Amino acid sequence: MGLDVFGVGYEGLDLDGLVSKLRLRGVRTLVDVRLNPISRKRGLSKTALRTRLVSEDIGYRHLPALGNPRDNREGFADVVGPVALGARERFAALMETEAAHDALDEIITLSEFGTVALLCFEQDETRCHRELVISAVRERFASA
Template structure:
């Protein structure tokens, strides 16, 4: 499993990277899979991936609520620590925990990439998604 951010990439560059990594399934963990960048919203991205035999899954259960995102810019700040704690609680219970288990099961069978916007995974909730999958005893490469 890899984490990937599309910040600074075109859809063609993103797809090429996924192909080079041998990705079979892309799991989009954006709460709302929309983008101002051409080709990177849900439908267009799904179509571009399908053309390259990469399955697209949007899992809203793993999305980071809008009001929780801005604090991710500084992981060491009190706000950043609190935002990560809130998101960790989200993915450790209810639908979030179910989504992590589903992703862990999928990752046992397929080469999976977890997608969100930020290029630097340290500033993105996908880092916590991948850690949660790792904690579910699934081999994960970052």
């Protein structure tokens, strides 16, 4: 059994564009890793997004334990340097909580039923905490 998990950012997409991207990748479950799943973009806040995904036969899970705190997000705008390193180290420490471990395990379980996409806003995964979440999922899966 393999692990089929990837990241998707909705920056530059509307709801239809996001759903199209998910359908093209054969996503079975979308896991929202935003700390607060709200958006100024129509249809991309938690309730509206879940409703649309269910109508498309795509599951939705919000796992706030894998969200990046607002005051740590700016550091992800850079990929090198002390601010970038500090933000990533802070988020990595948050990933060591029991709640985060449980959430990572849930993603692995969900992947047993099909492709899982991890959602956040940022299109460029190297500038998003989602990259660290995916790495942590892969590490836990490999060590299981």
